[in-house]
Amino acid sequence: MAGATRDAAYDAKRRITLVTAVVNLLLAGGKIAGGLIGNSQALVVDGVHSLSDLAGDALVLWAAWIGASGADHNHPYGHKRFETAAALGIGALLLLVAGGFAFDALRRLAQPESLAVPGALALSVAVVSVLANEIIYHYSRRVGERYNSDLILANAWHHRSDALSSVVVIVAVAGAIAGAPWLDALAALVVALMVGAVGCQLGWRAVRELVDTGVDDAALAELGVLIRSVDGVADFDDLRTRRMGGATLVDVRIRVDGDLSVREAEVIAEAVRETLDRHAPHTTGALVRIAPH
Template identity: 45%
Template sequence: MSAIRQQAKEKRKATLIAALVNLVLAIGKTTCGIFAHSEALVADGIHSLSDLLTDIITVIAIKIAAKEADSDHPYGHARFETLATVTLGMILMTAGAGILVSAVDRLQHPEFLIVPGLLAVVMTVLSIVANEWLYHYTTSIAKRTRSQLMKANAWHHRSDSISSIIVLAGLIAAIAGFGYADAIAASIVAVMVAKIGYELIVSSILELVDTALPKKLVDELRNVILDTDGVAGLHRLRTRRMGPTALADVHIMVSPRITVSEGHLIADNVRNRLRDEVEELSEVLVHVDPEDDDVVELSGHCQSLPQRSTIIDLIDNQIRQLVWPEQIKDINLHYLQGHVEVELILSRSEMLKDQQQQRQAEDKLCSAIKQIKYVSKTNIYYQ
């Protein structure tokens, strides 16, 4: 079983347990609130009912988000968790607004204020205990799976616990003779529920618009990259979150004289180190540069230069009278700072015994190649 599916199984189990508890609490608190004449307990029951709805949404989202990447979703389905969190937040805000309207109406009509019974107190205490247990259980799952959705669910359970404590205080005060206390407690709970919904919506929207990871985490990524052997610098480090994981892409600078294979190895080392040392990171795209793109764009970019085949034809036209084709073993081109540097690799057997004649022959080759307007420098080597 893949890690994604195993995590999805854990999250689904935790959510189903929470759904069962919330179902019992929603029925119990709403029923007891009606019979015990407690507006605050009824509001708390509606809060639990909204949590039950979010648990259902969470189960569906986890099932979809656990699917492997496919041709339509090459980066996976983790964003479905984020969409579910937005929906969850909207439900909570709506529920909070409804509770608040009802509580304010009760405060404006004191004739409807009724002293709640002890049954409401007992039910509220049971709710506090149940929600605290759910909070700790769901938090442990959220940490293991690095799921923002499960973390949000855990805080829903904690908010339920806190709201029940407020309800309990309001009930005790109302029974003691402060008639407004129950309605005031309901208003406080309503505001709490709406606030949690608002925060969930904002955090999820920030993820959907690809907001960067926190600066502390980005700095950690930067330090790991710069500490990797062969990396001379970095630029264009970009990060974003996708569900429970984070993604990053970066341009690293390496020596412009190394081989393609060595540059590829350095990029692989950067990617592997980041994934091993930064727990949240699931995927990294590393682009290898011989120089800083941002600086080069100001002085001249190599993208406007001709491709290799064109440069080779130009070189051939310039030196065909000076050297036989079979004498040329290889030609390396370095595209740097808006120009081309040429490395001409000649056969060692063609070296002249007279060093002065050798230098003159090399100077003629370099002068001929330098006539090409794109070329800034030519080096000659022998093998």
């Protein structure tokens, strides 16, 4: 992509993604090894979940790099939708992982003789996993909220789901050690359902953006107040919005005095654009059309 530029938002996304990728690699190895040695199916499943986080991190890094590119001939509105598509991919990945977890857990529950009793090692690894993933979740969420990035927020919730699944593993392993080995397999099923729920939420949010779903009524009302606050705007109609990555695109027709010259009307339209860019959250490059009142 000739002439592509990168900005502070991309640098922040790249930095947090690389940090989480290293953490996920260490957690995945530790949980899978701890689960195998400590006889915990739920912990092994949780380790595979961390491996899926690694794949998600790679997808996030690629999408953030593409999304930070400027507009070109083929993408005149920029490349932010690549981030949205990647968020949809992360949601689909979570659903696939959840399906595999659930199938294996149900199979083991149907064969009680195959259930093993976890050891204290599995419990220790799960506790470390919770702490590490909670730290990464809060770090990622701050970056996502600062740059209004659904992609980074999706990855943050991916890590939060990993932390929650490890909490379930802790309870299950403790219960299995206390004499209920079936709790470990049941925990693996619960983890699968949790992961699947997060995948559905992330996927649905991405789909809504890809089909150009507009902002909610409260945000529309706020835009309307800003438009009417500009001197020279008599009224407006045909207000439309859509999301693209972290930005909100606005298209509106303003009504102005019919006796104004074209130059005077354009000055008012530019004032509307500047007002929306300055005061409406994450709005950029509003398209303002002019019609006589």
